[in-house]
Amino acid sequence: MRKFNKLRLVTAACCTAVLGFSYASSTIAAETTWEQVKEAGSLRCGAAIAAPYVMKDPRSNSYSGFFVEMCREFADHLGVEANFVDTNWDNIVAGVQSGRWDLAMALNETPERARAVSFSEPVSFYEVSFLYNKDNPKLSGDVANLEDIDKADITIAVMSGTVQDKAVSESMENANIMRLPGMDETRLAVMSRRADVLADANDTNLLFHHANPEWSVIMTPDPSLAAQGVAFGMNQSTPEADVQELNAFILEKREAGEVDRMIDDAAALAAQQMD
Known part of the structure; x- marks a missing residue:
């Protein structure tokens, strides 16, 4: 009987330790995304240039494009400022993995990238x-x-x-x-x-x-070459609740026609810059 009670105590202690570890892990995960962004007061968006998704004025160093506008509006949703971090297409995924930025803008979802980062709902579609x-x-x-x-x-x-x-x-x-x-x-x-x-x-x-x-x-080839959605990329540690918050924001903008409006505005601006 004493052995049984001792075994129960050991088992309970192990369970408590596991639960404590799980709680600590979930707390850490929660602090790596939107809560951490709110504490920092800044949503960092990795910016690799590709008009009309992401553009940069070389004279003013200001960013534009419909993914840039989406990033700014999501930052407003979180109650923080949007901060754009220069990168290129070779390094944009690595920057998400290493935590140099919170969101990678205008990222196409490929099987290789899906093994490295998490993806939001598509903002637009690509071929x-x-x-x-x-x-x-x-x-x-x-x-x-x-x-x-x-x-x-x-x-x-x-x-x-x-x-x-x-x-x-x-x-x-x-x-x-x-x-x-x-x-x-x-x-x-x-x-x-x-x-x-x-x-x-x-x-x-x-x-x-x-x-x-x-x-x-x-x-344009038929059938389409590399047809896929264009989305935000996130670190794989991002909790599912945070991913769903971003997804709900994107779907609301798409359904309201705001994404189409952003694309039209970005296309018009890009055409002006090319003249």
Whole structure:
């Protein structure tokens, strides 16, 4: 009987220790997201440039774009200021993992990224398109599918570390892939004819086409290449309740038509900046 009582006491102590550890872990997790953001007074948003999602005015260093506006409005929802942290597409996921920022803006959900970070509901939707110069003799005639540009004498410019980089790398067997650090560099490569084709997000390429209608043509593959949602990325330690709070905020904005309005405003601003 004494042995049994002793065993019960040991078991109870172990259970108490486990419960205490679970409570401590959940407390730590809760403090790593919106509660911590509120205590800091700042929502840090990782900003890699890709119009019209995230843009930056080089003269004023001010940010714009519909993901930027969403970040600001979610910060208002939490009662804090939005703080934008410069990064690039090669490092944006690592910054979420290491806690350098609370949200990664305009992140496409891929299986690889889903193993590294948590994703919100999509804010918008994405696929890869290809823009080229209609006067390029290497692309004369009808360019209708990937086979028409997957040739050994064709160079495709793409932003390094992006979804389009991965999609093009996996889809092309013969074309040369020119990986560059940013959107400006990829566009300049096509404009200067160092590259023949620009692979980018459909919305981004459409803006570039509107700014250069006299020479640019867009080819969008059918079936779609890398079709997916564009969302916020979060550290995987973010509690489910916090993820759902962000999701509810996004769905409310989408259903009210506010996301569409933000996209239209960002597209108009991006077109002005390209003129």
